[in-house]
Amino acid sequence: MKLQKATAAAAVALALSLTAVGCGSDGGGDTGADSDGKKITIGIKYDQPGIGLKTPDGNFTGFDVDVATYVARQLGYDPADIVWKEAKSADRETLLQRGDVDFIVASYSINDERKKKVDFAGPYLLAHQDVLVRADDDSITKPSDLNNKKLCSVTGSTSAQNVKTKLAPQAQLQEYGGYSECLTGLENKVIDAMTTDDSILAGYAAQDQFKGKFKLGGFKLSNENYGIGVRKGDTELKNKIDAALEKMVADGSWQKAVEANFGPAGYKNEPPPEIGVVVN
Structure with a gap:
């Protein structure tokens, strides 16, 4: 998507829309500027509870969904104008390069290799790599215990490489x-541990059907700076998304989204990161 230059009247309308405050994917509150029936396509995860999940009734929930909905509203799009598209870890750069999505909010960790192919707004969340194990398994208490264990992660993720x-x-x-496949393997004892970001693992552990079955290892194995991916060179869109993220933190919507999506699992989140600052 290339944002067109607005006429003076449209610019005023857009400025007024940026005063709207809202969070979440339920369409509540001020819906922002009139998008004139235009759609925006956003890539998210479909299988990460607490982050990005497509529910059986066809709705979408999670922190990334709330962030994406807020950002879209600041760009002038109602929640009804959003077309959600699944963005699996291995497909994210390709989706952006082909123009299949306008931007991606999908637990997308910023790193130097990815920055060669796409640009990032944010970061908007600092997570840490961890492991999820069965609640009755006391054999993995430190990272070195993962040696000779069957460890699952998702193709294309930074966790597998780390x-x-x-x-x-x-x-x-x-x-x-997908992470759901890893979780099934862990539950069935086909694998011994599942690794990805603590925010994602907390989302799984907090689901009603899995409560008491799994536990987090509590390892901070890496820093994962979640960014919003845009096509390489789309500085205009990147800057507008950065402004929306700053507003989301300032008006309290960011913290509300963290509490709503991660609070039930007792997830201890880091403070909101500074835009443009990646923690190594």
């Missing part, structure tokens, strides 16, 4: 297409 190259080179890494 474990194999830095943390536990002897781990038997299993890379699946």
Whole structure:
């Protein structure tokens, strides 16, 4: 999407819309500027409870969904104008490069390799890599215990690379297409541990059907700076998204979204990161 230059009247309308405050994907509150029936396509995860989840009734929930909805509203799009598109970890750069989505909010960690292909607004959340194990498994208490264990992560994720190259080179890494597949393997004892960001793992552990079955290892294995991916060179859109994120923090909507999505799991989030500052 290339944002067109607005006429003077449209610019005034857009400025007025930026005073709207709202959070969440339910369409509540001021819906912002009139989008004249235009749509915006946003990539999110479909299988990450607490982050980005497509529910059986076809709705979308999670922190990334709330952030994306807020940002879209500041860009002049009602929640009804949003077209959600699944953005699996291995497909995110391709979706942006092909123009299949306008931007991506999908637990998308900023790193140097990805910045060669896409640009990032944000970051908007600082997470840490951790592991999820079965509640009755006391054999994994430190990162080195992952050696010779069957460890699951998702193809294309930074978590898989971190474990194999830095943390536990002897781990038997299993890379699946989605985190839900990893969780099934963990529940069925096909694998011993699942690794990704603590925010994602907390979302899984907090689901009603899994309460008491799993536990977080409590390892801060890496810093994961979540950014919003845009097409390389789309500085105008990147800057507008950054402004929306700053507003979301300032008006309290960011903290409300954190509490709504991660609070039930007792997730201890970091303070909102400073826009443009990546914590290594």
